Amino acid sequence: MATFRHICDSVAVITLSNPPVNALSSALIQALQKALGEAIRDSAVEAIVICGDKGKFCAGADIREFNKPSQKRGPHLLLLTDLIESNKKPVVAAIEGVALGGGLELALGCHYRVAHVQARVGLPEVLLGILPAASGTQRLPRLIGIAAALTLITTGKYVPAREALKLGIVDKVVGENTVDEAIRLAKKVIGQPLGSRQLSTLPVQCPPNVEALLAEAMVKVKKQFRGAQSPQACIEAVRAAVHLPYTEGIKKEQELYQFLNATHEPRAQQYAFFAEREVAKWTLPSGASWKTVSPQPIHTAAVIGLGTMGRGIVTSLAKAKIPVVALEQDKRQLDIGSKAVMSLLDREILKMEQLGHTEATNSLGPVRFTLDYDELKDVDIVIEAVFENMALKKDIFRRLSVVCKPEAFLCTNTSGLNIDEIASVTNRPQMVIGTHFFSPAHIMKLLEVVRGCYTSSTTISTAMRLAKMLGKIGVLVGNCPSFVGNRLMRLYVEQAVFLVEEGSKPEEIDLALEDFGLAMGPFRMMDLAGLDIGWKARTEIGLTGPKLPIGTPARQRGSKRYSPLPDILCEQGRFGQKSGQGWYKYEKSGGRNAMPDPWLYNFLSEYRCIHNLKTRNITQEEVIERCLYILINQGFKVLEEGIASDPKDIDVIYNNGYGWPKHTGGPMYYASLVGLPVVLTKLEKYYEDNPDILDLKPSNFLKKLVASGTPPLKEWRSHLGSQSSKL
Numbered sequence: 001m002a003t004f005r006h007i008c009d010s011v012a013v014i015t016l017s018n019p020p021v022n023a024l025s026s027a028l029i030q031a032l033q034k035a036l037g038e039a040i041r042d043s044a045v046e047a048i049v050i051c052g053d054k055g056k057f058c059a060g061a062d063i064r065e066f067n068k069p070s071q072k073r074g075p076h077l078l079l080l081t082d083l084i085e086s087n088k089k090p091v092v093a094a095i096e097g098v099a100l101g102g103g104l105e106l107a108l109g110c111h112y113r114v115a116h117v118q119a120r121v122g123l124p125e126v127l128l129g130i131l132p133a134a135s136g137t138q139r140l141p142r143l144i145g146i147a148a149a150l151t152l153i154t155t156g157k158y159v160p161a162r163e164a165l166k167l168g169i170v171d172k173v174v175g176e177n178t179v180d181e182a183i184r185l186a187k188k189v190i191g192q193p194l195g196s197r198q199l200s201t202l203p204v205q206c207p208p209n210v211e212a213l214l215a216e217a218m219v220k221v222k223k224q225f226r227g228a229q230s231p232q233a234c235i236e237a238v239r240a241a242v243h244l245p246y247t248e249g250i251k252k253e254q255e256l257y258q259f260l261n262a263t264h265e266p267r268a269q270q271y272a273f274f275a276e277r278e279v280a281k282w283t284l285p286s287g288a289s290w291k292t293v294s295p296q297p298i299h300t301a302a303v304i305g306l307g308t309m310g311r312g313i314v315t316s317l318a319k320a321k322i323p324v325v326a327l328e329q330d331k332r333q334l335d336i337g338s339k340a341v342m343s344l345l346d347r348e349i350l351k352m353e354q355l356g357h358t359e360a361t362n363s364l365g366p367v368r369f370t371l372d373y374d375e376l377k378d379v380d381i382v383i384e385a386v387f388e389n390m391a392l393k394k395d396i397f398r399r400l401s402v403v404c405k406p407e408a409f410l411c412t413n414t415s416g417l418n419i420d421e422i423a424s425v426t427n428r429p430q431m432v433i434g435t436h437f438f439s440p441a442h443i444m445k446l447l448e449v450v451r452g453c454y455t456s457s458t459t460i461s462t463a464m465r466l467a468k469m470l471g472k473i474g475v476l477v478g479n480c481p482s483f484v485g486n487r488l489m490r491l492y493v494e495q496a497v498f499l500v501e502e503g504s505k506p507e508e509i510d511l512a513l514e515d516f517g518l519a520m521g522p523f524r525m526m527d528l529a530g531l532d533i534g535w536k537a538r539t540e541i542g543l544t545g546p547k548l549p550i551g552t553p554a555r556q557r558g559s560k561r562y563s564p565l566p567d568i569l570c571e572q573g574r575f576g577q578k579s580g581q582g583w584y585k586y587e588k589s590g591g592r593n594a595m596p597d598p599w600l601y602n603f604l605s606e607y608r609c610i611h612n613l614k615t616r617n618i619t620q621e622e623v624i625e626r627c628l629y630i631l632i633n634q635g636f637k638v639l640e641e642g643i644a645s646d647p648k649d650i651d652v653i654y655n656n657g658y659g660w661p662k663h664t665g666g667p668m669y670y671a672s673l674v675g676l677p678v679v680l681t682k683l684e685k686y687y688e689d690n691p692d693i694l695d696l697k698p699s700n701f702l703k704k705l706v707a708s709g710t711p712p713l714k715e716w717r718s719h720l721g722s723q724s725s726k727l
């Protein structure tokens with residue numbers, strides 16, 4: 001790793017070099033400090049350009065070093081930004097690729113910034129549980145004003161170069177030769193006064209309503225990132241920029257950074273950051289892995305079924321520039337589906353245009369709509385996305401076996417049906433795999449990649465590569481009913497319904513779990529997804545409806561507790577948002593504004609009377625513990641059964657598919673934060689109180705970990721022993 005400089009006429013060019021993203025490690029900061037010192041002292045140098053090696057300016061502080069003791073971290077980036085800014089020779093940042101976090105803070109210390117048109121800049125520290133603590137919270141508001149700075153700092157969003165130019169973050173955007181352009185600019189400004197380019201010396205331009213603006217931002221982040229402290233600290237730091245001189249503002253920034261660093265959030269968020277990248281590095285017990293097995297190329301794709309999921313999947317493929325054939329079963333469905341897809345694609349184009357893409361239309365792959373299976377004969381991959389009916393799926397896969405070329409991979413978007421059963425009807429079971437997208441499929445980052453017992457490692461490699469091509473996070477899991485995500489989710493939701501039977505109100509449970517940080521409580525989530533979907537599935541497998549054996553107790557299935565409440569709501573036509581009423585009532589069918597429904601309270605009173613259920617006062621603590629610990633307990637079972645190979649797989653699934661708050665790291669990380677002995681003791685207690693809720697019974701793996709002295713999460717895997725992996 002090195003920072004080197006060379007002289008080009010009177011300009012020194014300093015190149016940051018720390019592959020793969022030129023992150024500012026202690027060593028790089030030290031080397032940069034040294035090179036800057038030399039350039040400043042060298043009387044032949046009149047101006048300096050800072051750029052990054054291999055087309056990437058800098059992705060910020062090296063996150064891998066965050067857990068190092070601070071005294072071992074070397075010089076602080078903050079001092080470096082001051083050194084650059086106060087230097088009498090103009091310094092120009094040549095931004096290619098990314099200038100993120102500390103990388104942008106470094107660029108803000110420079111007097112000028114030139115960016116490549118495809119570069120992106122941003123301050124994503126908030127997403128790592130910290131704040132831009134190398135003067136970003138003080139310099140950015142001075143450059144672009146309070147409102148825009150607040151947005152960037154509290155969302156961590158990445159801003160494309162053209163937008164950055166409009167905001168005033170960069171001075172110039174170029175289509176090529178960014179470093180040459182920066183050198184040209186550096187030469188041009190030699191000898192010019194730098195006062196107005198030294199951001200720390202500028203006043204913050206405050207609108208008259210600045211306090212209202214800050215208060216509004218606070219309300220927004222408290223809602224958007226419930227339970228997380230870093231967004232609030234970011235606002236406090238910007239408030240300091242408003243009210244205090246620069247040096248005092250910096251002190252406040254440092255104080256807030258120290259405060260956040262003492263909480264669990266940075267470590268949880270940084271764990272989540274690396275976990276998202278590590279899940280791509282899959283390994284099978286056979287030894288086959290992402291390193292050894294090459295994916296097959298995917299040039300064209302087909303999607304079967306243009307319901308909500310199919311439309312999103314088509315859009316996702318088009319966004320990745322993969323030409324798609326979209327197939328429906330009849331003309332009417334095709335017309336409806338194609339219109340919906342076109343409207344999604346139009347929205348994508350609009351978004352891109354707003355971000356400054358001049359040729360947005362050309363940046364989407366072509367979509368062809370058809371009723372004819374023959375049009376699928378040349379595609380490299382097919383993704384089936386019809387509704388959850390095994391017989392229908394099998395029919396489709398039989399047909400695909402005949403129509404598709406032998407090298408084509410066959411994927412199913414089932415959210416829980418048996419992959420092996422689907423694969424068994426094809427002429428290529430080794431090329432069948434589950435690709436479980438999350439709704440809306442063109443937006444949600446997660447792709448659960450489900451390996452069946454026949455699935456080959458090349459098929460896995462290709463599906464994982466597809467995830468990457470779609471800009472998604474693929475997590476490889478084994479085949480079991482409902483896979484990992486929905487298997488855990490079902491128990492969490494069921495627990496919430498049991499709590500309603502016992503006396504809670506849906507809105508109390510939603511509030512408790514949303515305050516914990518979940519994006520949406522279980523009842524609002526059920527209403528959004530549609531209660532009828534689960535009802536149909538339960539009817540199909542005979543848990544309710546005509547197939548239910550006569551004489552089955554209403555609240556019991558086998559030896560397990562069962563709640564018929566969701567079934568009864570469906571029988572009453574209460575399907576959730578789509579019918580204007582479910583666990584809540586809505587302003588109209590399809591309305592989104594959930595309001596507590598007095599009808600439900602009366603209904604629940606009668607229901608409890610009929611079933612002789614005594615209500616009791618249920619605390620928020622119990623709501624959180626029962627709903628979350630049963631989910632976590634199932635996570636341990638999933639690990640024990642080898643359905644997921646590592647706790648981080650479960651965490652990535654929950655963080656990216658189920659709105660779990662990343663500042664707690666994910667359910668398994670959260671369990672490690674709470675302490676496994678605590679989770680175990682609570683589960684034992686709740687199971688003792690509710691012996692008919694069998695899934696509250698602590699998993700053997702959890703017990704084993706506690707008995708082994710509660711090892712840290714990264715060691716759990718080694719305690720699994722000789723399990724029969726489903727991977």
Ligand SMILES: CCCCCCCC/C=C\C/C=C/C(=O)SCCNC(=O)CCNC(=O)[C@H](O)C(C)(C)COP(=O)(O)OP(=O)(O)OC[C@H]1O[C@@H](n2cnc3c(N)ncnc32)[C@H](O)[C@@H]1OP(=O)(O)O
Pocket residue numbers: 020021023024025026027029059060061062063064065066073074077098100101102103124125128130131132133134274277278
């Ligand atoms: C001297 C240390 C001092 C520490 C003390 C700091 C105090 C100062 C406090 C605040 C100031 C500044 C704080 C920060 O800057 S925090 C970091 C902010 N930056 C980010 O959050 C950027 C995160 N990265 C990304 O968004 C993306 O990685 C990307 C856009 C840069 C590239 O995306 P993509 O091409 O999709 O590749 P990957 O995401 O897969 O990444 C490739 C590879 O690089 C690793 N990586 C990325 N960013 C960092 C980083 N900042 N530090 C370390 N490593 C990074 C990533 O993990 C991948 O690694 P691999 O899996 O091993 O290949």
